[in-house]
Amino acid sequence: MSGADWLSYSLQDFIMFGPDVFLRLYVRINHALWPWHPLLLVLTLAIPWLLCHPRPGCRRLALWLVAAAWVGSGYGFLVQYFGPINWPAELLGWAFVAQGVGLALLAGGGDNDPLDHRSVIRFGLPWLGAVVLLPWVAVLQSGQGMALALFGLVPDTTVAASALLLGVFSGPARWLLMPVPAIWLVFSAATYGTLHTYWLLLFPVAALVLAVLGLWISPRRARNPGRQSARPDPTDRSREFPHH
Structure with a gap:
């Protein structure tokens, strides 16, 4: 096949399913999870x-x-449900699993600072919006109440809410967590645009907005001034000769 022949193809030619088939995946995975939805929601809301x-x-x-949540949405939704009708989704599913394992190792390998009161608000309110409001985007698109895109169950809400964690990690760890979400955002936006499921495009848009908010939170910056003020000033010699 010549290069000109390849140029005649569009992304639609590589997607062998329609929007109804794809949206049905949300319904199927919710039916499989029921009746554990309340427990999943409680654990999700407890994270902040x-x-x-x-x-x-x-x-x-x-x-x-x-x-x-990364492991669950990657293996459950992408590998088990989406992968059989779209082979790149299966590869992404295993990347999600690897991302989850990496996040677990980062969490267990070091101590992360607690969010201060101001950062709790900055983190908690967007988190609440992501895990409570975003799942209804799939319902709006499909018209089916059982199509909720819950955090930990489907990749879109998981990626969007997890973008806030950019404010929890710092240094190289922060950037190591970005490639897989970035690839997913491009893949999902291209898929939803091709399927004309335009409501679902709110997922990648929300993820980008929450990533910016995550970088703005940065609880470590809020902590540093306190620590610096607790250190002795090398130019202050009054500490060496206390007054009696």
């Missing part, structure tokens, strides 16, 4: 509270819950 807890174990648990 755990991240601001002074105990390191609670903060690690929060990140492990997010890691489990």
